[in-house]
Amino acid sequence: MKDLPLWLNLKSLSEKQKKLFNIEINYLWCKGCGICIYYCPKKVYTAGELGKPQIMNMDDCINCRLCVMRCPDLAIEVYPREEEKL
Numbered sequence: 040m041k042d043l044p045l046w047l048n049l050k051s052l053s054e055k056q057k058k059l060f061n062i063e064i065n066y067l068w069c070k071g072c073g074i075c076i077y078y079c080p081k082k083v084y085t086a087g088e089l090g091k092p093q094i095m096n097m098d099d100c101i102n103c104r105l106c107v108m109r110c111p112d113l114a115i116e117v118y119p120r121e122e123e124k125l
């Protein structure tokens with residue numbers, strides 16, 4: 040790492056410090072309306088069985104909470120991940 044150019048080291052540092060979030064979906068409450076999939080700006084979800092969201096890339100979540108706020112069934116929780124990626 041120390042032999043890399045400075046700009047590469049800075050990029051690595053910012054990636055290490057990136058905030059990560061956990062997402063939990065209550066599939067008993069979810070009715071598969073697809074609103075969360077549509078509104079997520081980072082395309083974290085894809086439609087799975089019965090249109091219910093499957094988490095494809097949780098590390099891309101920026102905690103904008105659009106999915107949480109727009110879910111009519113209050114089926115999504117997003118919260119900071121306790122252990123951050125090092």
Ligand code: SF4
Pocket residue numbers: 064068069070071072073074075076090091092109110111112113114115
């Ligand atoms: S917005 Fe809520 S109810 Fe609709 S698919 Fe997403 S989690 Fe399920």
Ligand code: SF4
Pocket residue numbers: 062078079080081082083099100101102103104105106107117
């Ligand atoms: S909080 Fe924002 S970025 Fe994260 S999954 Fe929900 S809509 Fe996508």
